[in-house]
Amino acid sequence: MQIPAKPKRVVHREHEWATLAEFATRVGDSLRIAVVSGRRRHGKSFLLQALTEAMGGLYITAVQEDGVTAAKARFAQALAAHSGLPTQALRLDDWEELLRTAFRVADRPERTPLVVIDEFPYLLQHSPEIPGLLQHLYDEGQFGTPGAPRGALVLCGSALSVMHELLSGQKPLRGRVMIDMRLPAFDYREARRYWGIDDPHTAFLVHATLGGAPGYARLTDTDPPQTPDDFPAWVTRVLLSPDRATYSRAETEYLLREDPRIRQRTTYYELLTAIADGATTPTAIGAAVGKDRTVITHPLEVLETAGYVRRDQDLLKQRNPIITVPDPVIRFNQVVTLPQAPLVDLGHPDRAWQAATHAFHSKVLGPHFENLARAYTAAHLPVDLPHLPVGHTGSTEVPDPGARTQHEVDVLALAPGDLPRKPRRTITLIGEAKATATPRSLTDLQRLERIRGLLITQGHQADNAVLALYSLNGFWPDLEAHATERPDVLLIDLAALYGEGPVRGGAART
Known part of the structure; x- marks a missing residue:
């Protein structure tokens, strides 16, 4: 047939x-x-x-x-x-x-x-x-x-x-x-086309709240926003309105009920909130909810196998899990809706949104932009820049003994064929992704240079690693001018992430 x-x-x-x-x-x-x-x-x-x-x-x-x-x-x-x-x-x-x-x-x-x-x-x-x-x-x-x-x-x-x-x-x-x-959700580029949103920044905002699940586009029963200025009214009407099917509190309840093992939902809500607030290890999550790590092991496993929690591994270190809430609807609910539930229940979604704006930017947009930067690097950067080798892509923490601190690396790419968490890896890209309102500066590039030096000291082959800055709101002119002359620097803005603009910097040239 x-x-x-x-x-x-x-x-x-x-x-x-x-x-x-x-x-x-x-x-x-x-x-x-x-x-x-x-x-x-x-x-x-x-x-x-x-x-x-x-x-x-x-x-x-x-x-x-x-x-x-x-x-x-x-x-x-x-x-x-x-x-x-x-x-x-x-x-x-x-x-x-x-x-x-x-x-x-x-x-x-x-x-x-x-x-x-x-x-x-x-x-x-x-x-x-x-x-x-x-x-x-x-x-x-x-x-x-x-x-x-x-x-x-x-x-x-x-x-x-x-x-x-x-x-x-x-x-x-x-x-x-x-x-x-x-069956996965649509990726962020597919989701934008499916929703019919022309502006990349607006598409990013919608994706950060509803992700790529196509069913939500039909449930919203309203036109999607087309500019960032349209977004606040849209989100209060769609995600913070209890009479809507897309109300994030009701939808999260609905999702959790899908797994027959999730019965005492209070415990699971506490864990999801702790993770959405930034606790990314079992020890930190246990401390955030006031419970011993052994007590939360089973509920975490349930959330992970149900798809509501994701456990990634540090790309370079053994036994260093990074636990996140990958579902944008659940993350939005834990960060925005639940803390502002009294205002929402009283019929004041606009006030609830205003009160939650800071948390939304720091705990929703920030992590989501980092996810998009990693997704772009793994799936689209090898197409945009075929000369740049990209293998396993993820994140890591790099200790800095001299400064007595740890550097979080948002995007790290190994050479094709190199396996994660092995000594003396060949690193091809070191990146930082920021969704702040401030453009990226030369200071951000200097930080990446410091991290590259630390990785070399640790024995990794990072001498030729490209330094990539991902920015939601662009770059200062002096950084752009400097990056043009540097064969090891990439500047990637939102237009480039969505395939509507070029990747800039000297490393973009073949």
Whole structure:
């Protein structure tokens, strides 16, 4: 069967569509299984519904509120509807027979059978035996059992921990799944195009609050801001309005409920707030919430596997985790909405926003700009400057014994092929990313020179490392003039990050 073209209504997702469409159209006499997971609002259902329609497949979605009897009835109704029968025509009360029937009704002439079960974790709440039954059906095809189900099965869900648990340890589906796809949010450039925001600074502000989850663009029910001056009114109307679906407090509650392990949400809120406020290690987080590190180990692991906390490793040091809140909606909620909840509840979102502006700039925009700088360096800088080698990209801390301090390095890139956290790494780029209102100056460049010297002293190969300054609000003229003459300096502003302006500095020349 020919791979169907991606419909125009499916924006971006070229790689994901090609991967799933090829999987779904491959001809064979056995069952093939794929798992698709991802945070809510990322467009999993939208993508899979489009694929199912393009292939004439069977799409079934589970409902959280259903018990086992209602879930089986809903499943049978979907089978009947796909077969062109009255919705009550099929009465099947056995999960194995329901699953076998799903592949029979999807198996039509000249079509590769495709069955999609969306919100799969909801079925597991009351029917944990389903993965074992799918293992049995899969193995029948591998053993050549006559009448074994054939075709493509996609299991989809938003509860990341549940979906990943399907393939862990001795679970029935481990080793039987061909594709394990975690659907990401749009990257910051894709998100800007999707929202239709012309101004890069405004696009950055929106991305810092809602990220790249495409579902939020439809939920806002209002035109996006087009200038930074439009942003305050937009954010109070969209994120600080309790009657909106995008109200960050309600949305965060909704997201946390996705993981069945998160029950005592007060503890998880405390941890998220501590991390959003700048605590980035288990010890610092424990101190911020007044609990021993061992007490918070399990809740942190839950947040991490659920996708609400990210644990990155220092690019150069062993056992130096950097824990952050990667989801902009949750970060905004912990930094802005929760501290100003009394004003929001009283119907004063404008006053709440004014009171939170400083925290928003320091604890939301600052970290988000650093993330964008690293994302640009890893994904786009090698395209803009092919002569500059970029391998593993991340951040690090560099001790400065002479000054009795530690230098935080926002962006660090190793040479291609070099592995992190090994001695004597070859460092190709050392960068600082600042979202302050003040342009970057020669003092910032001198700090990077100091850090490069310290890395060389520590034994790393950093003599030829490029020094990169990333700035939300530009550079002073004397720095720009100086950078032009320096073959080891890059100046990267917001226009360059969004691909609308050149990367400047002598190192940009081939």
